[in-house]
Amino acid sequence: xxxxxxxxxxxxxxxxxxxxxGPAGLAPVFASGRFSTNEVDELMSGPMSGVRVIDLSxxxxxxxxxxxxxxxxxxxxxxxxxxxxxxxxxxxNRSGDMSAMFVNVNRSKRSLTLNLKSPEGVxxxxxxxxxxxxxxxxFRPGVVERLGIxxxxxxAVNPRLVYLSxxxxxERGPDAQQxxxxxxxxxxxxxxxxxxxxxxxxxxxxxxxxxxxxxxxVAAQALTAALFARQRTGRGQHIRLSMLESVLxxxxxxxxxxxxxxxxxxxxxxxxxxxxxxxxxxxxxxTIATNSNAEWQALCRAVGHPEWIEDERFATxxxxxxxxxxxxxxxxxxxxxxxTAQWMELMTQFDVPAAPTLTRAQVIEHPQVLATGIVFxxxxxxxxxxxxxxxxxxxxxxxxxxxxxxxxLGEHNAEILAEIGYDEVARAALAQRGVVxxxxxxxxxx
Numbered sequence: 431x432x433x434x435x436x437x438x439x440x441x442x443x444x445x446x447x448x449x450x451x452g453p454a455g456l457a458p459v460f461a462s463g464r465f466s467t468n469e470v471d472e473l474m475s476g477p478m479s480g481v482r483v484i485d486l487s488x489x490x491x492x493x494x495x496x497x498x499x500x501x502x503x504x505x506x507x508x509x510x511x512x513x514x515x516x517x518x519x520x521x522x523n524r525s526g527d528m529s530a531m532f533v534n535v536n537r538s539k540r541s542l543t544l545n546l547k548s549p550e551g552v553x554x555x556x557x558x559x560x561x562x563x564x565x566x567x568x569f570r571p572g573v574v575e576r577l578g579i580x581x582x583x584x585x586a587v588n589p590r591l592v593y594l595s596x597x598x599x600x601e602r603g604p605d606a607q608q609x610x611x612x613x614x615x616x617x618x619x620x621x622x623x624x625x626x627x628x629x630x631x632x633x634x635x636x637x638x639x640x641x642x643x644x645x646x647x648v649a650a651q652a653l654t655a656a657l658f659a660r661q662r663t664g665r666g667q668h669i670r671l672s673m674l675e676s677v678l679x680x681x682x683x684x685x686x687x688x689x690x691x692x693x694x695x696x697x698x699x700x701x702x703x704x705x706x707x708x709x710x711x712x713x714x715x716x717t718i719a720t721n722s723n724a725e726w727q728a729l730c731r732a733v734g735h736p737e738w739i740e741d742e743r744f745a746t747x748x749x750x751x752x753x754x755x756x757x758x759x760x761x762x763x764x765x766x767x768x769x770t771a772q773w774m775e776l777m778t779q780f781d782v783p784a785a786p787t788l789t790r791a792q793v794i795e796h797p798q799v800l801a802t803g804i805v806f807x808x809x810x811x812x813x814x815x816x817x818x819x820x821x822x823x824x825x826x827x828x829x830x831x832x833x834x835x836x837x838x839l840g841e842h843n844a845e846i847l848a849e850i851g852y853d854e855v856a857r858a859a860l861a862q863r864g865v866v867x868x869x870x871x872x873x874x875x876x
Contacts, residue, residue, distance in 0.1 A: 476503020476830030481657065483564040484509060484555075485539065486546075486579070488516045490612075490642040491673065492568035492596050493535045495649035499564070500538030501821045501833050507562075507846060508536060508837065509555065512543040512867030515839040528813040533836040537818070540842035543867025550865040552578050557850050559584045559591060564653055568596040571606050581668040591666040592656040594649055600672040610673065615641035619677040624685050627706070645676040708787055709762050713769040715787035718761065718777065725782060726750065732780035733764040810835040840869035 481504040485496035493508070493516065500506035510516055516536070521529040542558075545551040556579075559565065565584060567574055574580040574595070581593040595601070598610025599618075608614075613635055616622050621640070622633035652669050660666055688696050707717050720726045723746070730738040738744060738760065743753040750757055765773060770786050777784035788796060794805050794817070803820070810816050813835070821830050843866050847857045860866045 475828075476501075477825055477828040478654075479503035479828070481505070481564065482562045483507070483566065484558060484562045486565060486567040486569070486574075487596065488568065489518060490531075490535060490639060491645040491649065492566050492594075493518070494643065494646035495594070495596070495653070496566050497535050497537060497539065498646065498650040499653065501830060502823075503828070503830050504538075504564075506539040507558065507842075508539045508541050509546070510541060510543050510839060510867075512545055512840070512864070513869065515541075515543070519839065525814050526810070526812040528810070528836065528838075533810065533813055533816060534818060536836040537833045539834075539837055540846060541837035541840055542843055542846045543840035543869060545865055546577055546579060548865055549578075550860070550863065554847070554850075554852075554860065554865060555579060556584065556587050558846070559588050561850060562588065562591065563657065564592045564594065566594045566596070566649070566653075570609070571595075571597055571601040585666060585668075589666060590660060590664065592653060592660065592669065593666065594653055594669045594671065596645065596649060597670075597672045599674050601670060612639040612642045612673075615673045615677055619674060619681060621677060621681065624681065641673045641677045644680055645671065645673045648676045648679075707758070709765050711765050711770045711773055712767060716765075716770045716773060716784060717787060718782060718784045720782065721747070723747070728780045729761070729777075729782045732776045732782050733761065735760070735764060806832075808832065808835070812838060838869070840867040843867060843870060 478499050481499065483496050483499050483504050483506040485493060485506055485508045487493050487496065488510075496504075496506050496508070508516070516532065518532045518535070519529060521531050523530040544554055546555060567579075575583075581591075581595070584593060585591050597606070598615065599605040599608060605618075616625075616635055617633070619641070622635055623629050623631075625634045625636050626632060649669075649671055652671060656667055656669055682690075707719060708715050709718060718729060720729050726744065727739050730736055742749065744750050744757055768776075774784060774786060776782075793799055799805060804822065805817060806820055807815060807817050816835065818833070820833070843861075844857055847860070847866065852860065857866070861868050861871070
């Protein structure tokens with residue numbers, strides 16, 4: 431199979447169905463070993479091709495983790511509540527009865543509506559899990575065990591299963607059972623005080639759902655690591671991941687320096703400055719970042735103040751940090767006389783790291799963004815013309831197909847059930863008994 435690279439405009443109806451891994455597809459590749467390495471290489475269209483993911487999650491972190499794998503070639507089956515689906519489907523900013531957030535974090539998936547509160551629904555899921563490599567769930571701790579779809583339940587029918595449990599605060603501790611949304615994690619991890627610039631300043635939220643999205647990326651990495659380990663051990667495993675742990679690990683890399691040396695006294699945390707690194711120009715805003723001595727000296731020359739180089743306060747990185755407010759005030763005082771474009775030309779000339787501060791509308795038209803080709807358009811059969819970001823990692827060999835558009839609720843019920851052995855009569859009976867959804871009804875054979 432020749433891999434299809436993403437083109438600027440993609441018609442979904444022309445995309446191959448290589449992600450659909452039924453009995454004749456690739457889902458059992460790793461479980462059964464019935465394809466040789468050469469045969470798998472020939473069939474692959476993305477590094478995760480041949481992996482089947484059952485996505486039981488909702489909202490952002492779990493669905494986007496599964497979406498990342500789907501974009502890289504995995505067959506992702508999103509299991510949803512019949513007649514209702516993921517709450518994200520109902521959010522505003524809509525086109526063709528689909529929300530923007532849903533189509534952005536649930537593309538490259540198929541949708542199966544299944545009543546997991548019924549024993550028959552659980553049996554259908556177990557039958558599906560026998561063909562799967564991965565299960566992702568983000569129910570509150572204890573819920574999947576009560577439903578009979580926890581790790582112990584599902585690994586019993588597929589010992590090679592990699593099972594990811596995502597939570598807000600973790601499965602232990604006083605807050606384990608609390609309902610969690612992104613702002614709670616920002617607050618509890620100290621991210622809001624880091625964003626404020628100082629422990630004594632009013633805490634501020636990061637104006638994007640960073641904990642949710644970061645947890646999704648950590649989850650996708652953990653799943654691929656577990657699949658790699660399975661190739662060597664032959665065994666699946668249970669991965670537990672909380673948003674709390676994801677964010678604390680993330681912050682420790684650069685924001686918890688005062689707490690890294692455990693035997694040293696911890697000072698009251700002060701922010702880097704009451705001024706951030708966004709400067710106002712004659713017609714807008716820009717940012718300039720100078721870390722090394724050479725970069726600071728180049729900036730002084732670029733803004734026409736070489737005498738600042740001789741100022742002992744700013745001669746070293748330590749001094750520039752100690753007198754950061756004074757330094758940034760000087761830089762700001764010099765930038766008001768020229769436009770952002772004029773300053774960008776000078777910064778480039780003097781090799782000073784700088785960038786214009788763009789609105790979201792400006793970002794998608796910026797020459798550097800256009801040069802990467804990361805933003806592309808395609809036609810969705812329900813939502814219409816979509817603009818999205820492609821898979822950011824560019825693979826030289828296992829090039830993924832263009833992402834498939836997000837599914838309608840229950841769109842693939844018949845297709846998925848047929849793949850796991852339910853004939854037309856059995857599928858109709860399941861729908862009639864409310865085990866699977868009837869969003870796309872099929873006639874009962876006579």
